[in-house]
Amino acid sequence: YSEEDRAEDYLFKVVLIGDSAVGKSNLLARFARDEFYPNSKSTIGVEFQTQKMDINGKEVKAQIWDTAGQERFRAVTSAYYRGAVGALLVYDISRRQTFDSIGRWLNELHTHSDMNVVTILVGNKSDLKDAREVTTAEGKALAEAQGLFFMETSALDSSNVTAAFQTVVTEIYNILS
Ligand code: GDP
Ligand code: MG
Numbered sequence: 592y593s594e595e596d597r598a599e600d601y602l603f604k605v606v607l608i609g610d611s612a613v614g615k616s617n618l619l620a621r622f623a624r625d626e627f628y629p630n631s632k633s634t635i636g637v638e639f640q641t642q643k644m645d646i647n648g649k650e651v652k653a654q655i656w657d658t659a660g661q662e663r664f665r666a667v668t669s670a671y672y673r674g675a676v677g678a679l680l681v682y683d684i685s686r687r688q689t690f691d692s693i694g695r696w697l698n699e700l701h702t703h704s705d706m707n708v709v710t711i712l713v714g715n716k717s718d719l720k721d722a723r724e725v726t727t728a729e730g731k732a733l734a735e736a737q738g739l740f741f742m743e744t745s746a747l748d749s750s751n752v753t754a755a756f757q758t759v760v761t762e763i764y765n766i767l768s
Contacts, residue, residue: 601651602641603763604674605756606704608696609681610689611663614715617746618681619657622756627746644757646764653677653760672703676767677710677759682730684714684743685722690729697737709762711740713755718745 607615620626623640639656656675661667680696682689693712700708712734714725727743734741740758744751 601649601764601768602654603651603676603760603767604639604654604656605677605679605759605763606656606672606675606700607658607679607681608662608667608700609679609713610683610686610692610696611660613681613683613686613689614746615679615681616657618679618713618715618744618752618755619655621746621749621752623655625749642756644760646757646761649764649768651760651764653756655756667699669703672700675704675708676763678704678708679711679713679755679759680739681713681715682725683716684725684730685716685719687724690714690725690733693733707766709740709759709766711742711755711759712737714741714743716745716747717743717750718747 607619609615616631617627619640620628623642639654641652641654644651644653656671658667678700680693682693712730714730731741742751742755744755746752
Protein backbone atom coordinates (compact mmCIF):
# COMPACT_ATOMS: atom_id res chain seq x y z
CA TYR A 592 0.00 0.00 0.00
CA SER A 593 1.06 3.53 -0.66
CA GLU A 594 0.76 6.01 2.14
CA GLU A 595 -2.40 7.38 0.56
CA ASP A 596 -4.08 3.97 0.57
CA ARG A 597 -3.34 3.57 4.24
CA ALA A 598 -4.80 6.97 5.00
CA GLU A 599 -8.10 5.80 3.52
CA ASP A 600 -8.33 3.20 6.24
CA TYR A 601 -9.12 5.91 8.76
CA LEU A 602 -12.81 5.73 9.59
CA PHE A 603 -14.01 7.97 12.40
CA LYS A 604 -17.48 7.71 13.90
CA VAL A 605 -18.97 11.11 14.67
CA VAL A 606 -22.41 11.57 16.25
CA LEU A 607 -24.86 14.45 15.96
CA ILE A 608 -26.72 15.19 19.18
CA GLY A 609 -28.96 17.94 20.53
CA ASP A 610 -32.65 18.69 20.93
CA SER A 611 -35.21 18.03 18.25
CA ALA A 612 -35.41 20.54 15.38
CA VAL A 613 -32.10 22.31 16.05
CA GLY A 614 -31.00 21.34 12.54
CA LYS A 615 -28.90 18.20 13.00
CA SER A 616 -30.26 16.44 9.92
CA ASN A 617 -29.89 19.55 7.80
CA LEU A 618 -26.30 20.10 8.93
CA LEU A 619 -25.52 16.59 7.72
CA ALA A 620 -27.51 17.07 4.50
CA ARG A 621 -25.66 20.33 3.80
CA PHE A 622 -22.27 18.87 4.61
CA ALA A 623 -22.60 15.53 2.82
CA ARG A 624 -24.88 16.40 -0.10
CA ASP A 625 -25.07 20.21 -0.17
CA GLU A 626 -28.83 19.99 0.31
CA PHE A 627 -31.25 21.81 2.58
CA TYR A 628 -34.82 20.90 3.53
CA PRO A 629 -36.89 23.98 4.52
CA ASN A 630 -39.69 21.90 6.07
CA SER A 631 -37.88 18.78 7.08
CA LYS A 632 -39.52 16.35 9.45
CA SER A 633 -37.45 14.21 11.73
CA THR A 634 -37.62 11.39 9.19
CA ILE A 635 -35.35 12.79 6.47
CA GLY A 636 -32.26 11.43 8.13
CA VAL A 637 -30.32 8.36 7.18
CA GLU A 638 -28.86 6.28 9.98
CA PHE A 639 -25.39 7.43 9.10
CA GLN A 640 -23.55 8.87 6.15
CA THR A 641 -19.95 8.18 5.29
CA GLN A 642 -18.13 11.20 4.00
CA LYS A 643 -14.64 11.34 2.55
CA MET A 644 -12.65 14.29 3.84
CA ASP A 645 -9.29 15.79 3.13
CA ILE A 646 -7.40 16.29 6.39
CA ASN A 647 -3.89 17.72 6.20
CA GLY A 648 -3.68 16.36 2.65
CA LYS A 649 -4.79 12.87 3.72
CA GLU A 650 -8.07 11.27 2.81
CA VAL A 651 -10.04 10.13 5.82
CA LYS A 652 -13.62 8.97 6.14
CA ALA A 653 -16.06 10.30 8.67
CA GLN A 654 -19.03 8.10 9.45
CA ILE A 655 -21.54 10.66 10.65
CA TRP A 656 -24.53 9.39 12.62
CA ASP A 657 -27.85 11.20 12.74
CA THR A 658 -30.75 10.44 15.03
CA ALA A 659 -34.04 9.30 13.53
CA GLY A 660 -35.94 11.71 15.75
CA GLN A 661 -35.68 9.59 18.89
CA GLU A 662 -34.16 12.56 20.76
CA ARG A 663 -37.74 13.82 21.14
CA PHE A 664 -38.31 10.97 23.57
CA ARG A 665 -34.95 11.35 25.29
CA ALA A 666 -34.23 7.81 24.24
CA VAL A 667 -31.10 7.95 22.13
CA THR A 668 -29.65 4.50 22.72
CA SER A 669 -26.18 3.56 23.85
CA ALA A 670 -25.65 1.86 20.47
CA TYR A 671 -25.85 5.29 18.88
CA TYR A 672 -22.86 6.48 20.90
CA ARG A 673 -20.85 3.27 20.82
CA GLY A 674 -17.42 3.75 19.26
CA ALA A 675 -17.90 7.45 18.65
CA VAL A 676 -14.68 9.46 18.61
CA GLY A 677 -16.31 12.78 17.74
CA ALA A 678 -19.53 14.64 18.44
CA LEU A 679 -21.35 17.73 17.24
CA LEU A 680 -23.44 19.01 20.12
CA VAL A 681 -26.03 21.22 18.43
CA TYR A 682 -28.40 23.90 19.71
CA ASP A 683 -30.52 26.49 17.92
CA ILE A 684 -29.42 30.10 18.57
CA SER A 685 -33.06 31.20 18.18
CA ARG A 686 -34.36 28.87 20.93
CA ARG A 687 -32.76 29.26 24.36
CA GLN A 688 -34.36 26.07 25.61
CA THR A 689 -32.15 24.08 23.23
CA PHE A 690 -29.06 25.79 24.68
CA ASP A 691 -30.24 25.00 28.21
CA SER A 692 -30.34 21.31 27.22
CA ILE A 693 -26.65 21.18 26.34
CA GLY A 694 -25.55 20.13 29.82
CA ARG A 695 -27.87 17.16 29.73
CA TRP A 696 -26.60 16.10 26.27
CA LEU A 697 -23.04 16.42 27.45
CA ASN A 698 -23.80 14.13 30.42
CA GLU A 699 -25.40 11.61 28.14
CA LEU A 700 -22.45 11.73 25.76
CA HIS A 701 -19.98 11.14 28.56
CA THR A 702 -22.11 8.34 30.04
CA HIS A 703 -22.19 6.42 26.78
CA SER A 704 -18.86 7.17 25.17
CA ASP A 705 -15.23 7.79 25.92
CA MET A 706 -14.52 10.92 28.00
CA ASN A 707 -12.04 11.95 25.31
CA VAL A 708 -14.59 12.13 22.49
CA VAL A 709 -13.72 15.25 20.47
CA THR A 710 -16.70 17.55 20.80
CA ILE A 711 -17.72 20.81 19.17
CA LEU A 712 -20.56 22.93 20.50
CA VAL A 713 -22.53 24.15 17.48
CA GLY A 714 -24.94 27.10 17.60
CA ASN A 715 -26.96 26.48 14.44
CA LYS A 716 -29.35 28.79 12.53
CA SER A 717 -26.99 31.77 12.69
CA ASP A 718 -28.95 33.16 9.71
CA LEU A 719 -31.90 33.89 12.05
CA LYS A 720 -30.36 37.13 13.27
CA ASP A 721 -33.60 38.82 14.32
CA ALA A 722 -34.76 35.81 16.33
CA ARG A 723 -31.52 35.24 18.22
CA GLU A 724 -31.99 34.23 21.88
CA VAL A 725 -28.46 33.02 22.66
CA THR A 726 -25.51 35.35 22.14
CA THR A 727 -22.27 34.23 20.55
CA ALA A 728 -20.48 35.13 23.79
CA GLU A 729 -22.70 32.75 25.78
CA GLY A 730 -21.97 29.90 23.39
CA LYS A 731 -18.24 30.63 23.54
CA ALA A 732 -18.26 30.81 27.34
CA LEU A 733 -20.04 27.47 27.73
CA ALA A 734 -17.67 25.83 25.27
CA GLU A 735 -14.64 27.19 27.11
CA ALA A 736 -16.00 26.07 30.48
CA GLN A 737 -16.60 22.56 29.16
CA GLY A 738 -13.45 22.29 27.05
CA LEU A 739 -15.28 22.09 23.74
CA PHE A 740 -14.64 23.59 20.35
CA PHE A 741 -17.24 26.16 19.34
CA MET A 742 -18.76 27.46 16.13
CA GLU A 743 -21.97 29.07 14.97
CA THR A 744 -23.33 27.59 11.75
CA SER A 745 -26.18 27.87 9.31
CA ALA A 746 -27.34 24.84 7.39
CA LEU A 747 -29.55 27.26 5.46
CA ASP A 748 -26.84 29.59 4.11
CA SER A 749 -24.00 27.03 4.56
CA SER A 750 -21.84 29.18 6.79
CA ASN A 751 -19.32 27.24 8.86
CA VAL A 752 -20.97 23.88 8.16
CA THR A 753 -17.94 22.28 6.54
CA ALA A 754 -15.68 24.04 9.04
CA ALA A 755 -17.53 22.52 12.00
CA PHE A 756 -17.18 18.95 10.74
CA GLN A 757 -13.62 19.65 9.60
CA THR A 758 -12.64 20.95 13.05
CA VAL A 759 -13.78 17.76 14.78
CA VAL A 760 -12.31 15.34 12.26
CA THR A 761 -8.99 17.20 12.05
CA GLU A 762 -8.61 17.06 15.84
CA ILE A 763 -9.47 13.33 15.89
CA TYR A 764 -6.97 12.74 13.11
CA ASN A 765 -4.26 14.65 14.97
CA ILE A 766 -4.89 12.68 18.16
CA LEU A 767 -5.15 9.22 16.59
CA SER A 768 -2.64 9.37 13.75
P1 GDP B 1 -33.18 18.01 13.67
O1 GDP B 1 -34.47 17.57 14.31
O2 GDP B 1 -32.22 18.50 14.69
O3 GDP B 1 -32.61 16.98 12.76
O4 GDP B 1 -33.54 19.31 12.79
P2 GDP B 1 -33.83 19.40 11.20
O5 GDP B 1 -32.57 19.31 10.43
O6 GDP B 1 -34.91 18.45 10.85
O7 GDP B 1 -34.34 20.91 11.10
C1 GDP B 1 -35.48 21.36 11.81
C2 GDP B 1 -36.05 22.58 11.12
O8 GDP B 1 -35.12 23.67 11.19
C3 GDP B 1 -36.35 22.37 9.62
O9 GDP B 1 -37.52 23.07 9.30
C4 GDP B 1 -35.16 22.98 8.95
O10 GDP B 1 -35.46 23.46 7.66
C5 GDP B 1 -34.79 24.12 9.88
N1 GDP B 1 -33.36 24.45 9.87
C6 GDP B 1 -32.31 23.58 10.01
N2 GDP B 1 -31.14 24.24 9.96
C7 GDP B 1 -31.45 25.54 9.77
C8 GDP B 1 -30.66 26.74 9.66
O11 GDP B 1 -29.42 26.75 9.70
N3 GDP B 1 -31.33 27.92 9.50
C9 GDP B 1 -32.70 27.97 9.46
N4 GDP B 1 -33.27 29.15 9.30
N5 GDP B 1 -33.47 26.87 9.56
C10 GDP B 1 -32.85 25.67 9.73
MG1 MG C 1 -33.20 15.02 12.46
